[in-house]
Amino acid sequence: MSQRDGRLGIGIVGNDPAGPVLARGLAGAGHAIIGASIPDPSAYERAEALLPGLQRLTDAQVIERSELVILAEPAETLAARVAELTDAGMWVPGQLVMHNVAEFGTGVLGAALDKGAIPLAIHPAIDVTGTSLDLTRLREGWCAVTAPRPVLPIAQALVVELGAEPVVIAEENRGTYAEAITTATSFTRSIVKQATSLLAGIGVEQPGFVLSSLVRSAADNALIDASPTPEPPFGDAGLPLSED
Known part of the structure; x- marks a missing residue:
């Protein structure tokens, strides 16, 4: 498979x-998994x-053989890892290099860019578990994307x-984006832990299951309130709304 045929x-x-998780999701779209260097x-x-069947390779083998790292x-x-791989002369001109850290855009990949790589910053806005559950959550979620305009x-x-x-x-807004992600994640965990502890303290078994529907519906309602549907420009009769 190659970039010429889109794979x-x-x-x-x-x-x-x-x-x-990201590799598995892309494999489901027809891309090929070359291997991994996971110490x-x-x-x-x-x-x-x-x-x-994931093939275990060295850093050099993965980067040399991959069109998307x-x-x-x-x-x-x-x-530090970008610097280490750059000093070792591993990047291949024209290959895509992607990281998934919330707080960084593509600036952190600048050394790879200097060697001809194409930098991408894609962060999945989900609470990653590293399991197949994440694939379902990805299909219901969003990913923050930062990249040079041409790519x-x-x-x-x-x-x-x-x-x-x-x-x-935008590159300059990744820090604020990461703060929002951290706030939502840590606050949710803290509140759920506190609420389940209260129920456990009065003898409720499996308090997490007891609160699951409540927490999900409350979160959904809060998110809907935070993203109101824009009012249509026409009334029920199809006529423009009065500005009075």
């Missing part, structure tokens, strides 16, 4: 659980559960192939 050979470098044994086992590194190690359509197309919806986030 990409995809490789994974790094332990972050979102990497194999942590448990992370590799988790990836292999999503991608049966998913750099699956957490925020705290991403910049932004490529990043958006990859998100669509995942079954998600792309939302473009």
